[in-house]
Amino acid sequence: MGATRLHVLDCGAMSCDLTWLLLKAGTTIRSRGDRDLPAPWTPCPTHAVLVETPDGLLLWDTSCPRDWEARWKPTGLQEFFPYDRVEEEQYLDRRLGQLGVAPEDLRYVVLSHLHFDHAGNVRQFAGTGARLVCNDKEKEFAFGFDGPFTGAHLKADYEGLDFATVSGDTEILPGVTLVEAPGHTPGTMAMRVDLPETGTMIFTSDAVYLGESFGPPAVPAAIVADLGAWYASVEKIRDLAARTDATVVFGHDAGQLRSLRRSPEAYYS
Numbered sequence: 001m002g003a004t005r006l007h008v009l010d011c012g013a014m015s016c017d018l019t020w021l022l023l024k025a026g027t028t029i030r031s032r033g034d035r036d037l038p039a040p041w042t043p044c045p046t047h048a049v050l051v052e053t054p055d056g057l058l059l060w061d062t063s064c065p066r067d068w069e070a071r072w073k074p075t076g077l078q079e080f081f082p083y084d085r086v087e088e089e090q091y092l093d094r095r096l097g098q099l100g101v102a103p104e105d106l107r108y109v110v111l112s113h114l115h116f117d118h119a120g121n122v123r124q125f126a127g128t129g130a131r132l133v134c135n136d137k138e139k140e141f142a143f144g145f146d147g148p149f150t151g152a153h154l155k156a157d158y159e160g161l162d163f164a165t166v167s168g169d170t171e172i173l174p175g176v177t178l179v180e181a182p183g184h185t186p187g188t189m190a191m192r193v194d195l196p197e198t199g200t201m202i203f204t205s206d207a208v209y210l211g212e213s214f215g216p217p218a219v220p221a222a223i224v225a226d227l228g229a230w231y232a233s234v235e236k237i238r239d240l241a242a243r244t245d246a247t248v249v250f251g252h253d254a255g256q257l258r259s260l261r262r263s264p265e266a267y268y269s
C-alpha cells in the first residue's frame with residue numbers, strides 16, 4: 001500500500017535574477033551583443049507538498065516566512081530573493097488551513113534541506129507532535145558552522161529545533177521515499193511518492209531547480225556546494241525517474257508549477 005493523495009501547495013514566489021538558478025551561456029551568461037541587456041529577473045516560485053498515507057500525513061518543505069524582510073536582513077538575501085509575489089491565501093499556514101490540516105495533524109515535517117526558502121516556517125511545527133526530519137549531513141552542516149548564517153542557511157529558521165535525521169534513501173511512510181541528492185547542499189534530499197493512479201512522482205527540491213537545469217545535459221546553478229556531487233545527484237534522479245516512469249517536479253520552475261494540479265482546487269491520487 002502506497003501513498004493515497006498528494007497536494008501541491010503553491011506558496012507564491014520570490015523574485016530573483018535568473019542567473020542564480022541557471023548558469024547558461026546565451027540565457028543568463030550573456031554574449032557581447034547582449035551585454036547591455038537588463039538583468040534577467042524572474043519569478044522564483046516556492047512550493048510545499050502534503051502527502052496523505054494510511055500511516056499519517058507528511059509535509060515536504062515549509063517555504064518562506066511572512067517576516068522574510070526582517071528575518072533575512074542580516075544575510076542580505078531579501079535584496080536578492082524578495083518574497084514579493086505572494087497573496088495572503090498562498091502563505092503555507094493558509095494553504096494547510098484550506099485543506100483543514102492543522103500542524104498537530106502532521107506526523108512528519110520533512111525538509112529537503114535547511115535553506116531559508118525551505119525551512120522558513122518549520123518553527124510553526126515545533127512542539128506540535130510532528131516529527132521534524134532532515135538528512136544527517138544537512139543537520140551536521142546547518143548546525144555546525146559559526147555565526148548566525150552562511151550562504152542561504154540561516155540559523156534563525158531552525159536553531160533550537162529537534163530534528164530527527166535520515167541517512168541514505170529511506171522509505172519514511174508507505175509509498176514515500178526520501179532520496180539523498182547532495183550537491184546543492186551537503187544533505188539535500190528529493191522525495192519519491194508512489195500513488196495508485198498517478199504512479200510515481202519525484203519532487204527534486206533544489207537538487208534540480210528547473211526543467212532547463214535537468215536537461216540533458218544538466219545545467220548547474222549559482223548556489224552549489226559540491227558540483228561533482230550535484231551532477232551525480234541529477235543523474236541519480238534521472239535514472240530513478242526513467243525506471244519508475246515518474247513525473248518529475250522541479251524545485252523552482254514557474255512554468256511547470258502553473259501546469260500542475262494545485263491545492264486546494266485539485267490533487268494527485
Ligand SMILES: [Zn+2]
Binds near residue numbers: 115
Ligand atoms: Zn536551496
